[in-house]
Amino acid sequence: MDLLVVTEPSEEELKLAEEKDVELEVIPVVKEGFVFYVNSQNPVKSLTLEQVQDIYTGKITNWKEVGGKDSKIKAYQRPENSGSQTGMYSLVMKNKEIMEAPKEDLIETMFEIVNLVSNYDNGEASIGYSYYYYATTMFEDMDKDITNRIRLLGIDGIEPNNETIKNDTYPLQTAYYIVINKKEPKDSNTR
Secondary structure, three states: OOEEEEOOOOHHHHHHHHHOOOOEEEEEEEEEEEEEEEEOOOOOOEEOHHHHHHHHHOOOOEHHHHOOOOOEOEEOEOOOOOHHHHHHHHHHHOOOOOOOOOHHHEOOOHHHHHHHHHOOOOOOOEEEEEEHHHHHHHHHHHOHHHHOOEEEOEEOOEOOOHHHHHOOOOOOEEEEEEEEEOOOOOOOOOO
């Protein structure tokens, strides 16, 4: 592999490269937002960053605690070293310990997590996360009906959209990166 386009590499991935004596160059190339979404029937429109952290540490367990209906929150997570889980740790949780997800709440693919949250039968109490581009553009191309059944949450009162990500007002900002071997010659095709 000469070049990789990814969300933020995880600490474990960077450490593995170091153990193999490979120094990586991680170059940001595209702005991106890290987003949370709920079923469109959920009345909650925005959460503070602290409320999101409290949901994912297990401190907040019911939607009524954040202005929603009296319903137990089903907080889906992604597997370790997935791009979304890495973003969750670095952008959202920071130094806070994320609760251990029950096996049924640990979702392998972004498609599956969006599908579960959008589900009419049991999705209304759910919350999930992803990257803005995936949750909007990529997923919309796959199944527009599902994207009509989810709603992106504002964070600290600011909705994620192209403009708020572009002008840096949306608080959960990241990027897509090109990752190459730092030893790659200056005149190489890869560089």
